[in-house]
Amino acid sequence: MLDEPDGSRLPRDDAEAQLFPRWATLLARLVLVSLVAVPLGLLGLLMAVQYMPYVTGQTITPEQPVPFSHEHHVGGLGIECRYCHTSVEHSRFAGLPPTHTCMTCHSQLWTNAAVLEPVRRSLAEGRPIRWRRVNELPDYVYFDHSIHVAKGVGCTTCHGPVDTMPLMRQAAPLTMGWCLDCHTHPQAHLRPEGEIYAGHWSPPPDQEARGAELIRHYLIRTEHLTDCSVCHR
Structure with missing residues (x-):
């Protein structure tokens, strides 16, 4: 106004x-x-x-000094996990094969293949091949391969279908939540002894009942599986 x-x-x-x-x-x-x-x-x-593959490493295939194919050696030739990973049943670490394990076959097969030159050089120089770790956990996480296979956890449960991998990759996110899913509901993942190293095992329709029985069979104390000290020591 x-x-x-x-x-x-x-x-x-x-x-x-x-x-x-x-x-x-x-x-x-x-x-x-x-x-x-x-x-x-x-x-x-x-x-x-924190859940992205760039951080967790899931699906990432690191470059290796030798392009070792699990698809060929495991899926094609039928070599079992323990032939190369000899300490998986009695150690925290599954272990990597020494060069002479590779040369058990390759001293007779593909002896002059260029792709195997690092293997031959490793044997001649007495130096181990510097493989890059594919499945890596933080230093503050305690993981023991031996207790898992002793309690019915199969290799492919964590590592995926390695017999279909031309080059090894990380199949699972390996996050805390992913581990706890199994620790809170182990019956969904347990296998009988004869299936622990099977490449294409899949749970049967009645896995819940069989898993509950396997918990008793393996004497698994489920009440302590989610204790902090189990994985953080």
């Missing part, structure tokens, strides 16, 4: 009366929403990143 000399007031345009432009209200609302949405979005992103 505008004052006239006689004291009367005249209306004026609403836009002229506003201290701030109309879009200022929208901007203020967006800022207020952003103060809440942006931190929550960043928190969600940080939570999601």
Whole structure:
């Protein structure tokens, strides 16, 4: 309203009366929403990143000094896990085969193949092949291969169908949640002794009942499987 000399007031345009432009209200609302949405979005992103293959290593195939094919050696030739990973039943680590294990066959087969030159050089120089670890856990995680295979957990449960892998890759995310899924419900994953090293084992329709029986057979104390000290020592 505008004052006239006689004291009367005249209306004026609403836009002229506003201290701030109309879009200022929208901007203020967006800022207020952003103060809440942006931190929550960043928190969600940080939570999601830890499950991405780039972080967990799942599906990633590291380059190796020799392109060893599990598909050929395990799936094609039928070589069992324990032939190369000799310490899997009595040690934390499954172990890697020494060079002379490779040369048991390759001193007679593919003796001049260029792809096997690092193997021949390793034997001649007495230096082990520097394989890159495929499945790697943080230093603060304790994992023992021997107790898992002794209690009926098969190799492919964690390592995937290695007999179909031309080059070895990490099949599982190996996150804490992934491990706890098995520790809280072990009967879904347990196998009889004769199937632990089987490449294509799949649970039968009555796995719940068989798994419960295997828990008793292997004397698994399920009440302690989720204790912190089991994996963090």
